[in-house]
Amino acid sequence: MNAPVSTPTSAPALTKNQSLVFDVLDRADAPMSAYTILDRLRDHGFRAPLQVYRALDKLLEFGMVHRLESLNAFVACAHPESECCGKGHGHGHGTVAFAICESCGHVSEFHDHEVDHRLGDWAKAKNFKPAKTTIEIRGLCGACAA
Amino acid sequence: MNAPVSTPTSAPALTKNQSLVFDVLDRADAPMSAYTILDRLRDHGFRAPLQVYRALDKLLEFGMVHRLESLNAFVACAHPESECCGKGHGHGHGTVAFAICESCGHVSEFHDHEVDHRLGDWAKAKNFKPAKTTIEIRGLCGACAA
DNA sequence: TCAATTGCGTTATGCTATAACGTGTGTCAT
DNA sequence: ATGACACACGTTATAGCATAACGCAATTGA
Secondary structure, eight states, X not given: OOSOBOOSSSSSOBOHHHHHXXXXXXXXXXXXXXXXXXXXXXXXXXXXHHHHHHHHHHHHHTTSEEEETTTTEEEEOSOOSSSOSSOSSSOOOSOOEEEEETTTOOEEEEOOHHHHHXXXXXXXXXXXXXXXXXXXXXXXOHHHHO | OOSOBOOSSSSSOBOHHHHHHHHHHHHOSSOBOHHHHHHHTGGGTOXXXXXXXXXXXXXXXXXXXXXXXXXXXXXXXXXXXXXXXXXXXXXXXXXXEEEEETTTOOEEEXXXXXXXXXXXXXXXXXXXXXXXXXXXXXXXXXXXHO
């Protein structure tokens, strides 16, 4: 009784734990640490960090969640349109960048093809084979800077 | 007897602890965690993580060391030429990017003005005020990919 | 049916980072 | 000089992030 359950709607079928973790992240308006997610899910039977980390690993693999390296925290992917962020099966659309407001915590996810291109060129010139690229801008969002 | 000691040579005068930490990083051929640095310096009287973290904080502030967010580790700045990386007093030269080999651990530090420019444009358009930008490419270096 | 795979739960542990306290030492305005 | 201040330092304790290693249950498919 622990296998993924296919939903009427979208992409890869999520297990119960994966759904719970994703829903928490998707409803959040700021990144959450694994332990914060754990606390949110105690009422649903979560007791240990591994339950969260295992779900997160899968969600990351599915491209439904991003990890913010500079925060050790996680966010739901902001543009669920089909194969969002690179691996799914489809094409994805390259590296995603994040602008993180240090005041309100809000995160904007965006993509810049030219940036991708420049970093790709550098890699090619150096014979470096990129696996995963992290771009995170920390600062103040428009609302908070005002 | 705990004040910075001015050296004949370069930039900001470092205290004993700061020098020790910097030397360890500078001699390393891969990023080091704070705790690894601590272990390297036990023989020099280091006993606690804070001794390392405090030194690192200053070295980061001086722009002599970079933190790799995706690794929770630190490297000495690769181009010590004068005011390296942004804050010193001088101008610096914008955001630095890192290519991190997941096989041999080697880190290449580089700068791409166009990438800076594009990210700056995005920020301007969104009215976002950047404070610090992280760019890290993980993958395989030329030598290891071969 | 049986082996392989995957998800799950639990306990224990390890790694990363900082809080809070007190000490000593230089600087400098008074 | 002296006292206020800033800063580096040392120590203990604790907080926060992540994974190892064990075993069980269910699904899949040869």
